[in-house]
Amino acid sequence: MDDDTTGPGRDDRPGPAGLLDRAGLAVDVLPAAERLLGCVLEADTPDGTVAVRLVEVEAYRGRDDPASHCYRGPTPRNAVMFGPPGHLYVYFVYGMHFCANVSCLTDGEPGAVLLRAGELLTDPGVARERRPTARRDNDLARGPARLAALLGLRREDNGTDVTDPASRVRLRAGDPVAPELVRTGPRVGVAAAAELPWRFWVEGSPAVSPYRAGTRRRRSA
Template sequence: MTRTPDQRLLPRGELATDVLPAAARLLGCTIEADTPDGPVAVRLVEVEAYRGADDPASHSFRGRTPRNEVMFGPPGFLYVYFVYGMHFCANVTCLDDGDAGAVLLRAGEVTSDLGVARARRPTARRDPDLARGPARLASLLGLGREHNGVDVTDPASPVRLLAGPPVDPAAIRSGPRVGVVAAAELPWRFWLDGSPAVSVYRPAKARDRSVTSRSK
């Protein structure tokens, strides 16, 4: 896969910060993965922040469990989970080791071979839809349970996070989170203004408590 001169692995230290600056930092970065069809890369254009004990929408709100262990650090690892019994979503951990926090990867623009991406997501009607939404993004990159805990700052990793050129702060927008009921009003979703790959905002409706939450 060809990389531009300004692309490098994002250092772990740049993610050892609170979830909000970490989320903004991830915008414009590229996440690339080795798939059975070939390498696939997307430039992140939409993300969503989730903290720990003070964020009731977070998977880590009630403490450490075998499921959310990765969220408690160190930063720079994938937290991948299965939702609604249908698909996977992927997050990148942040904050210091021991403090729970992660950023959901919500949408991206394909920067690798479009032929490979289209073959992996044949139901996408348009190229901006290939990684539009967290489930589609994870599917395109081939992320599953086996990627939970993968270090995206390691050059030998099957999934890698690359720093992109600086994003103009004026191009970053923020608003309510998607698909959560608790603390949904927090403006912790960040996106790049004007990108056609940004998902459509739909406020969540209360679900039966027996159904698995989409929160992180």
């Protein structure tokens, strides 16, 4: 953590058009995860631009993290996690859903933060068209698969630079989350190293997903 008065781990130097500065993600996965809370992820979709405020994320470091896709080294699938920070790592899980992460650390050092949940900031009508089965607005991006579906994140978005204003998917700096509202706890749905308190969320947000202990069926980023 640093001593920035705008919030723990927060880089207060946004890039072009308010985008999160890439240097703000060129750090270890834990401060990067905390920094992403309160940031705004937006995507241009056929139905219009959809944006969410990130309220829950989960950190995965790399070779020393047995729950990480990078634990056994680089592969074509996890290459983005070994690249420069600020890029989307999108993967398919259960043969049904996509999940999205943002790469962090420096080029060659693997690590990423799973985007677990967000609060809708844009037109709920557009969001409902994209996720008509959601029972409540709070459920539209509550959980990593729902968040990815709402923003239309798919395999072709893998590698997208979210710090580039020309990208279809962009990450804006957003307002810092008050330190007293940041909570940490065990990661969700992983069997290995599940006890690590590497899940970060905003206390009181109704969009935060419920905690479920891990099984051996799923590995996250």
